[in-house]
Amino acid sequence: MLCSTILLAAAAVNFNVDAGKIRPELHSSGFGPQICSCPQENIDDIRSMGFKASRTHDWAIINPNERVCDYFHMFPLMHLDAKDPSNYVFAPTDYLLKRTREETGHDIFFRLGTSIEHSGPKVHFNSLIPEDFDKVAEIFAGTIRHYNRGWANGHRWGIKYWEIWNEPDGFNNMWCLPDGDGGVGDTDAARKADRKARDLKRRALFVKFFVTCLKRLKSEFPDVKVGGPAMCSMYVDYFKDMLAACKEAGIAPDFISWHHYSNSPDQIMNAIDTGRRLCDGFGFTNCELIINEWHYFDYAQYSWGDLRSPKPELMKKAWSGPTAHNGIDSSCFNLTMLSKFQTSKLDQAYYYGCRNIGSWGYMDDKKQKYKVYYGLKMFGDFVKSFPVMCESSSGDKGVTVIAGRSADGARKGFIVTDYRSRAQEISVEVKGAQPGAEAKVIVHDYENDLAEKSIRIGEDGRLTLKKCDTNSAAFFVTL
Numbered sequence: 126m127l128c129s130t131i132l133l134a135a136a137a138v139n140f141n142v143d144a145g146k147i148r149p150e151l152h153s154s155g156f157g158p159q160i161c162s163c164p165q166e167n168i169d170d171i172r173s174m175g176f177k178a179s180r181t182h183d184w185a186i187i188n189p190n191e192r193v194c195d196y197f198h199m200f201p202l203m204h205l206d207a208k209d210p211s212n213y214v215f216a217p218t219d220y221l222l223k224r225t226r227e228e229t230g231h232d233i234f235f236r237l238g239t240s241i242e243h244s245g246p247k248v249h250f251n252s253l254i255p256e257d258f259d260k261v262a263e264i265f266a267g268t269i270r271h272y273n274r275g276w277a278n279g280h281r282w283g284i285k286y287w288e289i290w291n292e293p294d295g296f297n298n299m300w301c302l303p304d305g306d307g308g309v310g311d312t313d314a315a316r317k318a319d320r321k322a323r324d325l326k327r328r329a330l331f332v333k334f335f336v337t338c339l340k341r342l343k344s345e346f347p348d349v350k351v352g353g354p355a356m357c358s359m360y361v362d363y364f365k366d367m368l369a370a371c372k373e374a375g376i377a378p379d380f381i382s383w384h385h386y387s388n389s390p391d392q393i394m395n396a397i398d399t400g401r402r403l404c405d406g407f408g409f410t411n412c413e414l415i416i417n418e419w420h421y422f423d424y425a426q427y428s429w430g431d432l433r434s435p436k437p438e439l440m441k442k443a444w445s446g447p448t449a450h451n452g453i454d455s456s457c458f459n460l461t462m463l464s465k466f467q468t469s470k471l472d473q474a475y476y477y478g479c480r481n482i483g484s485w486g487y488m489d490d491k492k493q494k495y496k497v498y499y500g501l502k503m504f505g506d507f508v509k510s511f512p513v514m515c516e517s518s519s520g521d522k523g524v525t526v527i528a529g530r531s532a533d534g535a536r537k538g539f540i541v542t543d544y545r546s547r548a549q550e551i552s553v554e555v556k557g558a559q560p561g562a563e564a565k566v567i568v569h570d571y572e573n574d575l576a577e578k579s580i581r582i583g584e585d586g587r588l589t590l591k592k593c594d595t596n597s598a599a600f601f602v603t604l
Contacts, residue, residue: 133521133546133547133548133549133550133551134519134520134521134523134524134543134546134548134550134551134552135519135520135521135524135551135552135553135554136517136518136519136520136521136524136526136541136551136552136553136554137517137518137519137520137526137553137554137555137556138515138516138517138526138528138539138553138554138555138556138557139515139516139517139528139556139557140515140528140530140534140537140555140556140557140558141515141516141556141557142515142516142557143513143514143515143516143530144468144514144515144516144517145468145514146512146513146514147467147507147508147511147512147513147514147529148466148467149175149177149508150177150178150472150473150474151177151463151466151467151471151472151473151474152175152176152177152463152474152476152501152504152505152508153176153177153178153179153180153231153232153234153473153474153475153476154174154176154178154179154180154231154475154476154478154479155179155180155182155183155417155418155475155476155477155478155479155480155485156179156183156184156187156478156479156480156481156485156486157171157179157184157221157224157225157229157231158171158221158224158225158228158229159187159188159221159481160188160191160193160217160220160221160224161188161191168228168229170487170488170494170498171229171479172228172229172230173502173505174479174487174498174501174502174505175501175502175504175505175506175508175509176229176231176476176479176501176505177231177232178231178232178233178234178473178475179225179229179231179232179233179234179475180234180235180236180288180417180475181194181222181233181234181235181236182194182236182238182240182288182291182355182417182418183240183241183480184221184240185198185240186240186241187480187481188217188221191217191221192214192217192218193217193218193221194218194221194235194236194240195238195239195240195251196237196238196239196261196264196265196268197239197251198214198217198218199213199214199215199218199264199268200212200213200214200264200267201214203257203260207260207263207264207266207267208263208267210267210271210276210277210278211277213267213271213277215271215277215278215279219279219280222272222282226282232284232285233282233284234286234288234417234473234475235268235272235284235286235287235288236288236290236291236355237265237268237287237288237289237290237338238288238289238290238291239251239252239290239291239299240291241291241292241295241298241299242298242299242301243298244298245297246297246305246306246307247297247304247305247307249297249301249303249305252298252299252300252301253301253302253303254300254301254302254303254327254330254331254334255334258333258334258337258338259337259341261334261338262337262338262341262342263341265287265289265338265341265342266341266342266345266346269284269287269342269345269346269349270345270346272284273346273349284349285349285350286349286350286352286380286415286473287342287346287349287350287351288351288352288353288354288355288382288417289334289335289338289339289342289351289352289353289354290331290334290335290353290354290355291353291354291355292354292355292356292357292384293327293328293331293354293356294328294356294357294358294360294363295357300327300330300331302323302326302327306320306323306324306327307320307323308320308321308322308323328363328366329366331354331367332366332367332370333370335353335354335367335370335371336370336371336374336376338351339351339352339371339376339378340374340376343376349379350379350380350413351378351379352378352379352380352381352382352412352413352415353378353380353381353382354367354382355382355383355384355417355418356382356383356384357383357384358383358384358385358396359383359385359396359399359400360383361399361403364381364400364403365403368381368403368404368407368409369407371407371409372407372408372409377409377411377412378409378412379411379412379413380412380413380414380415380472380473381400381403381404381412381413381414381415382415382416382417383396383400383415383416383417384416384417384418384419384477385416385418385419386418386419386420386421386422386477387421387422387424388421388422388423388424388454388458390458390461390462390465390525390544393416393419393462393465394465394469396416397414397416397469397470397471398470400414400470401414401470413472413473414470414471414472415471415472415473415474415475416471416473416474416475417473417474417475418475418477419462419474419475419476419477420455420476420477420478420485421450421451421454421455421458421459421497422450423448423450423454426442426443426448427439427442427443427450431443432444432450432484433484447571447596447597449496450484451478451484451487451495451496451497452495452496452571453496453569453570453571453596453597453598454544454545454596454597455495455496455497456495456496456497456499456500456501456569456597456599457500457542457543457544457545457569457597457598457599458544458597459476459497459500459501459504460500460503460504460525460540460542460544460569460599461525461542461544462474463504463527464504464525464526464527464540464542465525467514467527476501478497479501487501494574496569496571496574499569499574499575500569500599502575503540503567503569503575503599503601504540506601507527507529507538507540507601510529510531510536510538510603511528511529511530511531511536511537511538512529512531512532513529513530513531513532514527514528514529515528515529515530515537515539515557516528517539521546521548522546523543523544523545523546523547523548524541524542524543524544524546524548524551525541525542525544526539526540526541526542526553527539527540536603536604537557537558537603537604538601538602538603538604539553539601539602540599540600540601540602541553541590541599541600541602542597542598542599542600543592543597543598543599544597545597547595548592548595549591549592549595550589550590550591550592551589551590551592551600552587552588552589552590553587553588553589553590553602554586554587555582555586555587555588556586558582558586558604559582560582560583560584560585560586561581561582561583561584562581562582562604563579563580563581564579564580564581564582564588564602564603564604565577565578565579565580565602565603566578566579566580566590566600566601566602567600567601567602567603568598568599568600569598569599569600569601570592570593570594570596570597570598570599571594571596571597571598572593572594580602588602590602
């Protein structure tokens with residue numbers, strides 16, 4: 126079927142005007158390679174997505190039977206002396222980080238704390254609130270000392286970013302009271318009140334823990350960046366309590382971090398601006414902003430439970446069609462955010478996925494790559510090829526464009542992403558390129574996985590990108 130010739134969206138790029146440098150650290154990953162080179166793992170695939178860094182959260186979960194990354198794995202007997210190097214077990218984590226650094230080339234963003242624990246409402250082991258905050262802070266210090274100063278037969282890897290904990294505002298899975306985080310009582314009102322009291326208690330304890338760890342780590346390691354705590358979302362009231370406590374203690378976090386799961390680019394961008402205002406309001410103008418878990422999630426289409434549901438009808442909603450969890454909408458959402466991040470106040474971003482297989486991976490259990498793989502690879506290729514960002518703009522809210530050039534200006538390119546705009550073709554005004562010049566277009570849509578085509582810029586300096594349906598799509602154009 127022929128495509129419609131109605132122009133429904135427009136964009137523009139200007140290779141004559143530079144707009145800063147492309148920031149590779151905004152294209153980073155929540156996972157790296159595994160200790161076990163399982164048959165499904167392909168290091169070339171991981172490298173091909175072009176991530177700058179990997180964050181170590183949840184790595185104990187994707188490395189079954191291995192004692193890695195979490196503080197209680199590296200220091201298994203809490204009654205022992207945390208200043209004695211013989212009481213640590215670093216070897217498995219050493220090997221995993223060495224693979225990550227050497228085989229993928231990724232930098233390490235180290236989460237100090239625990240992986241998530243889905244053990245039930247009142248059964249917790251690893252995610253219990255620690256009894257001795259000073260002891261855990263000392264374990265964290267031993268970890269940094271091992272990886273950056275060679276302590277305990279360690280390394281001098283210069284790992285720059287160290288994050289205190291993960292999602293302390295989570296419920297019954299990350300920062301848990303001994304008898305659970307849920308409210309108890311004889312009535313709904315009583316249970317609600319008890320739940321609120323528990324939430325406030327947990328928050329107060331974590332704020333104290335965060336300040337304790339931050340002060341301890343910065344006192345010995347002023348050369349690294351320490352922050353956190355990877356909130357479930359931009360939880361403003363919680364952040365206010367934490368930042369106020371830091372200010373009162375006379376210690377500044379080097380960064381704050383949080384997570385975001387949605388299908389709304391505006392929500393993510395608004396959260397970034399909120400984070401900047403929040404830090405600046407407390408006088409922490411140098412505090413960096415880091416989203417270190419983010420992923421498309423269409424709450425209108427499916428729920429968290431649907432992703433793993435045994436019911437075929439629920440699984441179909443989550444995994445079938447353009448709006449699927451890792452489908453073309455998901456992939457174009459990623460490209461939209463990766464493009465927008467480059468001109469935002471954000472300092473780093475870590476896509477939560479790429480664990481190899483599964484809901485948060487880049488391929489299914491039959492080793493078939495999801496659409497998200499191709500979008501991530503597309504952006505990785507763009508970042509690698511074009512370090513200088515050029516001026517670009519879009520006339521449609523659903524269309525995002527990012528343009529760049531090589532350092533010498535000999536090569537130029539741009540990515541146009543249509544995320545749910547329903548356009549049938551996109552007209553791009555191209556300045557700084559020869560009219561009539563041939564261009565290469567890589568097409569990423571519901572039907573094509575990075576299909577290559579040739580196209581010419583018109584004599585009027587415009588290039589027309591045609592879609593054969595109204596689903597989300599992306600085009601990587603190189604000149």
